[in-house]
Amino acid sequence: MPCSIESGFYPAGFSSIPLGILLLTPAELFQRASHTWRSPHKAVSSLAKIRQHVEALEPGDLIVHVNHGIGRYLGLTHLKVGRASQECLLIEYKGGDRVYVSTDKISLVFPFSVAEGISPELDSLQSGRWERVKRRTRRSAEEVVEQLAQLYAQRSLAPGSVHPADDELQLEFEETFPYEETADQLQAAAEIKSDLERPLPMDRLLCGDVGFGKTEVALRAAFKVIRGGGQVAFLAPTTILADQHLISFRSRLEPFAVTVGLLSRFVSPKQQQQTLAALSAGRIDLLVGTHRLLSKDVIFKNLALLVIDEEHRFGVRQKEKITAIKSSLDVLSLTATPIPRTLHFSLAGIRDISRLETPPKERIPIITSVSYFHHDLIKRAIKHELERGGQVYFVHNEVKTIFAHYRELQDLLPEVTFGLAHGQMPGKELEKTMFAFAGGEFQVLVCTSIIESGIDLPNVNTVLINDSHRLGLAQLYQIRGRVGRSNRQAYAYLLIRHRPQLSPQATKRLKTIERHSALGSGYAIALRDLAIRGTGNIFGLEQSGHVAALGLDLYTRIIQDVIKERDLSPQDPSFERLHRDEITIRIFPGARIPDSFIPDPHLRLNLYRRIVALGDDLEISSFLAELENRFGPPPEEVKNLLLATELRLLAASLGVRSINLSSAGQLLLDFAEPANSGALLDRIQQAMQASGIHYRFSNAPRGSLRVSIVIDSRSAYNLAKDTFLALASR
Structure with missing residues (x-):
């Protein structure tokens, strides 16, 4: 029988007797699913990806032009330029003046995103106000960048550890991952390992939705560092999560002669002293722990990598304590919803960022609804989950009143078994309760937000969050992410009391979390949070006024421009560098x-934005191939x-x-x-x-x-x- 080897993406094999075809994929040949197909072309830059996540402009939205200021977007229109027709964005300014912006200049305009409560006036094309605003913001940006430069100078100049390139043992370790990696996981792992092989210290943010595989990417980086003779500190926000990491890390790493230790309040003083002695002697390769890792008595023999899990749960001072140990320390931060300041730094190009956007196979979006607190609703939601053999979280984030709600639920559903967990419980009792719930010993866990970074329980697929308007957007998102960790439909109920005095911010938070229920929406939520809360105070300089005047996107570009101008790398003096x-x-x-090729103006606008962000010939050819695949020959x-x-x-x-x-x-x-x-x-x-x-x-x-x-x-x-x-x- 003639046979051949073909390249392409086939999720599974098939046979056709009439056609005389038998197709075998790696899934049949090697009993392992095929990797998701990825374009061989380089991915667009992180900043370009972020730009693509900006909400689509609608006619009537505010927009800001680099040279003309804040105007109102009226839509796409066509303008005759000589004998040719040019598509343009039409922007209206104060007094009815209009500006036509050709689509090849689309990078000069930005959506106007500022903190809520700010209602700017349209700029006038006749006054010089806009130029004065830009000059003031420029001076302020230079001060910010100067402080940033001082902060990162020591790290940038310090000789970092150059870790070895991947060898057979690294690849063998990665093969023990029991699931199929997503394309984003492979890309992020490659970016991080590339950082580790360079002499400069790494400072990278890995942003991915809950359950999208951030920990596996971090573990591969940790193994690489350990293979090079370094030690790794893995900082977790809760004792429960630290315990979970210890169990999973040991199962993966110990077959490769890697020693994993734990420091948390669950560990006895005697065991802690033994762990500290082994750590300073270099007999522990990877230490998992809570903020206990930041104590002065924690001394590493050769600390080379710090991994910060759920970065938004730690304060800047806490992180600086451990990074101060060694100026050449590589740092990898993991988060699903980066806090606005962290996200702002990444937007500005101050930190490197990798993103995981591809959900694991068979993962289903969580159905999210905002509802008034009502006993009938609570009973229906809990019974529905229990009838299909699942378990439920009931979150009430106030310790002094949680026991009353615990009793109320017991009276409401006497046939259901309940457990109680909160952060003020003794460590051993809390640990026992959480593992009893994981073992199915009771059906509903009444708890505080302590589960925000809790253990991974695929059988828990309904969460009710009481007084949800009192929680932050990142908290709501993290708590919702505790369910939906399997291929079963999950539900999140955001409960509020009847007629609460909701602030505008709380209303927007609830609407945002309800609207963004798609898989991988954590980054979009963080962008929205950035608009709701503003960028905050950066290094003691309050920047909210400048962001309010220019909008987040243009303010970020000015920061980037100043950073580029400070770049002292050698350049060819023969040429000026232009935007x-x-x-x-x-x-x-x-x-x-x-219009005849793509009639939808919103889609055309998005494609124009993508075109101006293309960075090289490979990206251009990849984009052209995508167009042809989606819309036919261009x-x-x-x-x-x-x-x-x-x-x-x-x-x-x-x-x-x-x-x-x-x-x-x-x-x-x-x-x-x-x-x-x-x-x-x-x-x-x-x-x-x-x-x-x-x-x-x-x-x-x-x-x-x-x-x-x-x-x-x-x-x-x-x-x-x-x-x-x-x-x-x-």
Whole structure:
């Protein structure tokens, strides 16, 4: 029988007698499910991914333009530019003035996101107020970045530990993971291990939904560090979670001769002293613990990696205590809903961020509803879960009144067995209660938010959260994530008392958690939390006023610009570095996404945003393949749009402000004139002569240097690209 090996994604094999086909996948050959298919092309940058999560603009929304200020978005429209039609964003300003923003300049506009309660006025195109606001914010941003630079200077300059590249033992360890990794897990693990193989200390945030596999990614990083001779500290927010980590880590690591220890209030003083002695002698490779790890008597022989689980549960001072032990310490922080300050730093590019967005197979979104507290509802919800053999959490986050609710529920459902758990219980009693619940000894656990970082119980698939309006958005999200850890439908009931005096913030929190029930929505919730609460106080400088004036997205861009300008890495003095949105390209007629190709204006707007974020040729070709797969063969206008994007990437690094065609049919390149214009002239002359390109210098706008190029048998696009490549190679 003839056979062949083919490359592609097939979730399972099949046979067809009429066609004479038998297809076997790795699932049948090796008794293991195939990995989820991933594009071979590089993923878009973390910041570009974040930008894609910004809520879609609707006509009537506030929008902020880098050069003109706050306006009102009126929608997409078409504008005649010469003989071609150009799609533009239409923005209205004070007094009815309007600005048309071509889609290739879409990175100049941002959704206007500020803390609630702020209602800004539209800016006027006739006044200079906007420029004054930008100047003030710029000065403030420089102060913030200076403080950030001082904070990270010591870590950046300190020689970090260079951990060895993956070997067979690392791969063997990773193969013991009993589940199929998601594409995001593999990507995040690769990013983290790449950090660990560099001499600079790592400071990375791993953001992923509850149950999306953050711990496994961290464990692979820990194993890599231990293989290189370092020790690992794994900081957990609760004793219950620390205990769970100890059990799972030992089962995975001990077959590889890795020693795991525990420090928490559940451990006796005698055992703690034995653990500390073994730790300082280097006989413990990985130490799991709560804030007990931060005590002065905890001394590592060679601490190389700190993993902070549920980062938002720890204060900055607590984390600084352990990082102060060693300036070259690698730090990996895990979180499902990063607190606004942490998220803000990641948006600004101050910290590296990896994200897990792909849910495990067969995971089902949790059905979430906001309801008034009512006995009938509570009885129905609990009975429904118990009738299918499951268990229930009832969360009441106030210790002084929790016992009354415990008794109330017992009276309401006398046939049901209940348990009680809260943080003020003795450690051993709490541990015994939690493990009894895990063992199915009772059906409903009445508890405080102590379960927020609790043990993983796939049989618990209903949670009722009492007085939910009193909890923060991250807390609500974490507690809801305690259910739905299997392939069974889970339910979350957010209970409020009748007619409570809900603040606007509480109302928005409840609406947000109810609306964002899709798998992987933790990051979207954190972005919304950032808008609700604002960015807060950064290093003692209150920035909320500047964020209110410019909006979160533009404020973040200004921070990024200042950081880039502080970058002291060597650069070619021949060229000015430009933003891509500073470059004008007018050699492609009708470079746009036609309505006939994609009729939905919201989808076109999203695609335009993605196009301006494309970072290299691989991303462009991957995006083109995606378009063809989703919508069919793209028309010439779309291809021209992507060709213009390719040229824009090259032009930005070479300081080319504009690419045009003259009336005489010549290609015109306007370079931003650098301080050393002589170096630029020499560079152009050498490149043109070596490439055989006919050119001359001609009159240009002030501050620019214009090169006129005779178009030969090549198209204007090919000639421009050849010119840029020649310049870049000199």
